[in-house]
Amino acid sequence: MSGRNFLFVPGPTNVPDRVLSAMHRAMEDHRSPVFPKLPLSIFPDLKKVFRTTEGQPFIFAATGTGMWEAALVNTCSPGDRLLAVRYGQFCHLFIDCAQRLGLQVDIIDVPWGEGAPPDKIEEALRKDTKHEYKGVLVVHNETATGVTSDIAAVRKAIDNAKHPALLYVDGVSSIGSLEFRMDDWGVDLAITGSQKGFMLPAGLGLIGVSQKALARRESAKLPRVFFDFGDQLKANATGYFPYTPPLTLLYGLRESLDMLLEEGLDNVYARHHRLAEGVRAAVRGWGLTVCAKDPKWNSDTVSAVMVPPGFDGAAVIATAFKKYNMALGAGLGQMAGKLFRIGHLGDVNELMLLGALAGAEMSMRDVGIAQVVPGSGVAAAEEYWRTGAAPQSAPPPAKSTEKRGAPAVAAR
């Protein structure tokens, strides 16, 4: 197929040309006397993106999933109890990781489309008068539903309950794109990976660890080898790694940190908000809704677009891929078939997103969602990005007389 594949899944994201060029390197000796210059320049800038001065950053050859494991094995002992909230597939998998490591997780289930409930967390922690909970697990941006939770409010809930539990935050689809403040929010383990906001290929697990969490290593008895923070601490101090680091990805990370810091983190967050608002204007223009049940939970990195009852979100995604060479995100877990997701994080701009919105619009009409008026979503996003103002209301539903292109597929 001619032209570029349109990659609009919420990770991996588009890798900017600058980063691609930076990674195009010959291998070199990671034990050489000049090698430390690279990691020693990366660690302080990584702390800036995590917004921590107190915390310790680590870089692993891994992905976000590996950082869940690293966070837990360095701070917990077999049988330890944790409190977790679940409102999407990534919450579910984080909990699953803890359970498979032999930890006991008490789960607060929240309807998918909502975010972390600080009041329920506070209530559960207050009841735990013996302080058996060693930690609270939260996903900052639930990528499966396009829901962003208020982590400052979760920290306040823990403090209100005067509970010593560590705060574990999955920031895989938020750090480097959405406002994330490790120190201000008292995050003890800030978990992310390279292939989303950092605009890199998958392959680096990145984690920020508070001093309080680092101190837990002494008493934490879960077995750990590859993910031991202690081995990293010793080697990183002089700019080395305990084993062979993924060199090209480190050069890529150096470049992506430069890009994020040159733009300015506050500008990065503002850009993601502006782009997301345009996408949400398009969704309203189609007469559809996002999965997030309240605007306060709207994610600025991914929008989960609910398809009307009787239609299959997977069919929209399959059509977009086959007919228009575009990748959209699938509905995961209990949202399978009910939605499709548009990733708007990392190296994207208005015109790239207009292409994605046009592709989604055409694909929806192709599968028979006739209420979607040609151009309606694209026009709404255009006007928002052009003027900064979204249309006040969605256009009236189409009085379509045309035949539906494809038979309706029952939503799962």
Ligand SMILES: *Cc1c(COP(=O)(O)O)cnc(C)c1O
């Ligand atoms: C992508 C993602 C993960 C999983 O990360 P991998 O890098 O695929 O292991 C975890 N949590 C969230 C919120 C994600 O978006």
